[in-house]
Amino acid sequence: MRKIAVLGLVLLVVSLTIVACGGAPAATQPGAAPAAGQAAAKTGGEKTVTIGFTTSQTGSANLESGRQTNGFKLWLDEINAKGGLKLADGTTLKFASKSYDDESKKDRVQELYTKLVNDDKADFLISPYSSGLADAVAVIAEQYGRVMITAGASSDSTHDKGYSLVYMSYTPASRYLTGALDLLAKLDPNAKKVAIINEKDKFSTDVVTAAKAYAEGKGYQIVTFEGYDTGATDFAPYINKIPAGVDAVIGGGHFADGSTFARQLLEKGIKAKFIALLVAPPEPKFAELGDAALGVIGPSQWEPLAKYSAEGAKAAGVEYYGPKLEDFVTEYKGKYTEEPSYHAAGGYAAGLLLQKAIETAGSTDTQKVKAALDKMDLMTFFGRTKFDTSEKTHGLQLGHDMVYIQWQKGADGKLTKQVVWPEAGKSASALYPAR
């Protein structure tokens, strides 16, 4: 009798150990590189800085997220290939990264970031792709006192929560489509009716809420205002609600839904003169839609055709930092055999901004780097960067601007991407009406 009770207890203890250890080994085996880096911290004035982030290897955002990671890895390889970053005090910094798959889902991402900070000893963080995930992990960055650069995330609402260590590298969502409306006003002063159909996630909602207010302020009539769930594939019910005689259709969300939406707009024969969608159009893959892509405008954080340069920086009275735009494009193409999209550029820029801040601070100390970021006002290949330092909306991007691209038919009949707005940076005039 007693023996059995003892046996039971032993079994229990064994199972518990397994349970407890199940947590431990997974948690205590960080990637080899950063661990080695930590060990080498104080020797010979060389130090390894670990940057942690998650990638959506699977899930709805895997395309955009993958590009962002590609861009970041390019930065990482380049800086290390150059022998690292030399600080004023003579220390050489090498950079390492540690990342996990967040499955494009929020439920594990916080745990993964906690792990990045505590087990993998990440010194700095880059946000995951998409505003929803970035918003979730901003808390973690703040809670554990790590500076986080958000890339691929632009929800304004992340920055009205009182965070002080989260810095947005993108133009905020509220300014994504306002420029498109400016463009529309310029193209066609008589345009009146605007239909807004968007994904109902944080980012797109922030975008259209701001765009709707902006449009109404400019005297546009919003004839349709509908949201669809993330992952939607059938847009017919929404498209059917667009009344005949609509001038502009704006909205969308991310790549997958946006491209399907564009395709179904064509199939359903919607005769909108102006179509502007989020995220999807700037992706090179959007061209695979063929006719459905023609004339579609998309706000882009950055384009290979953009014209950010040292001269421009001088004109604006700020410093230019990092590689030339053309060099970035060439390097990226060399490594990944495709045009960089703005997600890729954003990933690179996140690393670059961090690099600059560390260089300015002359240290990897969180508070010093934070001070450097707060003061930062510069131009890179990605555009201008300046952060809001007010207490209410700290970390919000103030300097960076959107460009707007449109898919047009080139002389050879192939679809090409042209920058059509702002006026100063355009590579072609907008095609109007689009259809």
Added chain:
Amino acid sequence: MKVGNVGAVRPAASAAVPSIPARFWQRVSFWVTLAVVALLGAVAIVSQRDTLREAMFTLLMFASLASSLNILLGYTGYVSFGHIVFFGLGGYSGFYFISKQGWSIYPSLIVGGLVASVIALLIGLSILRLRGAYFALATIGILEAARAFVANFGPFGGSTGLSINFSVYRQYGGPAQALWTSFYIMWVITFIVVIVSFYIKSSRFGLGLLSIREDEDAALVMGVNAPRWKTLAYVVSAFFPGVIGTLYFFKNGNVEPADAFRLQMSIETIVMVMLGGQGTVLGPILGAATYDRLRSYLLTSDLFKNLHLAVAGLALLLIVLFVPAGVVGWLRGRFAQLRRVLE
């Protein structure tokens, strides 16, 4: 369709079954279970490692979710795919008071639980009339309807949900401390769920539930007011996900419909209950621990990263096919003497 106990294990030996004290606090098994929960929490506290604490928070959260589901699924025999609806609705309500009304976490937790219970009462009065798979289907319907409704519901922020200002954590001693506080609360909730589970199981009420699980019609004839008791079981089992939801969203700082009403999470909770042994108290806790650690391990292991779901699915299939009583159920069935120790 008859609702029966899946954990149907024919006893190995009919003789020599120990008698178990009537009062649950006199049972070895009660203290063993408490010790398990104590250990799970202590691991994080002793190590003082934030990662382990976070992992244990998730683990304890699933352990209490599974245990609370067990009151309905394991004791009463009603399979609900909608347990997470209470996590969502209760959590949303509690979180609403934190973010919009500026309440402290503590009363909000209670409110979250109560809202979940009241909703369970209203839903339960109608759908508990359905039996077997019809009930299961109805719970799926309710979960989906609730998710779609909240996504359209203005006060809850519609599809983008609600969030709290970071400064809120200051009243809990700063963000780092707030995480520890959340963890402690989670730990306490797990203890409460265990004690309530034992209390119910050893009470007259619990006996009624068990008889409903075994044979609802026979139970009715024996005088068990099945409609009332199963509704009560539903209400009690819904209270905890409401509390846990509030805490979880408080810890996250935000809530969105897509995170709050995940059918997948509901099903995973059922899997945990099954894995450990439905109808037992320790089972759901061990089941949650095993499943959660397994999944978390697979997710971060380089070898299985891309196949974690498939591996977990294979494990589940093997258990359903070959150990339907779950680990604790199997042990209890195989070694009658263990019934004193494991319950």
Added chain:
Amino acid sequence: MPAQVLTSVVDGLMLGFVYGVAAMGMTLIWGVMRVINLSHGPLIALGMFGTYFLFTGLGLNPYLGLLLIAVVGLVAGFVIYGVAVHRVINAPYLSSLLATFAVSMMIIGVGTAALSTSPFNVDFSLGSVAAGPLTIPGTRLMAAFAAVLVAGLLYLFLYRTKPGKAIRAVSNNRGAAELMGIPSSRVLALSFGIGTMLAGLAGGLIATFFPFTILSGETYQLKSFVIGVLGGLGNPIGALVGGLVLGLLEGIIPAFMPVSWVPVIEFALFVLVLLIRPTGLLGGRA
């Protein structure tokens, strides 16, 4: 406005046919063996990929490809039944729910690893048919036509052939059917095979007009539940009608409120029907 409602309703109905096929398999399996097949959704998704690979990889016409998908689906159904379902067919229903859920996890797991979760597109177009305010893509018309054909064949099979009659007999009363010498195990396997085949066919059709991932089946699985209950659980022919009812609702509701309210109404209706008439609006056996 009326033109808009008309378009919307026609779109809904076209889709309703396909919903019907998706639900037929689910409800057939339920009727015969009282199993809610939670792997139904992923199987639909596999059907989608079937079309994709046959079309994009082999250049096979999607509608010809359906024949192959049907055969593979049938065999896959046998295998799933044999491996995962047969052992728990007489156990309480939670076992079969979880067994099929485990299958679903495995399909999605392997599918995610092999196919990622980025959307796939079958770049196949039959143009559009325009009539007045209506513009109906040809693929959807074909899908509706194929759905009717599948329903018709299923009807003939169930009511005119020996194995079909055996399926109905087992569905009515398995014990009695066994007494009459009907080999119930074989019939159950066959039903699961046909159910899987129907899931695959539905997926194959959907793939011709919507993009999809390995996760896309879930929506159709949930809709299949709703349709099953509307048309009568266990009544495969009722499923087609149920599908049309659902399609009609999806066409009409957006005319009066935001589209995002559609699922609220759909699922509330679903629960209501379960409560009031669990045998389905159109009768059928419970």
Added chain:
Amino acid sequence: MILQVQGVCKRFGGLQALTDVTFDMEEGQILGLIGPNGAGKTTLFNAVNGVYPPEVGKVVFRGQDITRWAPYKVAHLGMARTFQVVRPLNELTVRDNVIVGACYGREGHSRTAGAKVADAVLERVGLAERANQLAASLNVAQKKRLEMARALAAKPYLLLLDEVLAGLNPTEVARMLDTIRQIRAEGVTIFMIEHLMHAVMNLSDWVVVLDYGKVIAQGLPQQVSTDPHVVEAYLGDPRLAAELLAGG
């Protein structure tokens, strides 16, 4: 009058299961209900204790109209029953099975008090040593006694026994008959369905005969067994008919 059944009719789809069934039961009696297979005997039990509420007619128990009451309410009033096909709560122990009867029966004991009642009842039906086994592990005769024990633990005024002797061997039958007599001696009224004719005829104070859902005869055992209607009804089953005549 402990139970009055007045004009009870019950229909299942196209099948008229009970037609205008009327009879009374005296307190302290054993009333035997007999009839050929499919006569509607179990349906009558179900109509009386609320499992299948009758469409027409009235059931009065201890002066209270309980027609269409839920079965659990009827149980609380003091009516307990056993099932023809045993329905043990398989995954519960034998003792817990009986405690359910005690806790939810007429006296509505607490769990601890219920345990005491259960132990006493188990002792009496001879299952005491199996108290801690799972009910599923009992053999058929033991399960029958478990059914009886559950019903007794409810301390009913009226006990409905549905073929408790079926499937038992002669020794077991004798034991069961003893138990039934004892129960009656304690003042519990018994309403029993039984196929074993000699047992019914020996035990019962009053016999009601159902055929095709109708009462075709009722009276003292001797009267009934010689009633031509009854004999005719049983002619379809010669063995039973012979037994009926022999038993009378």
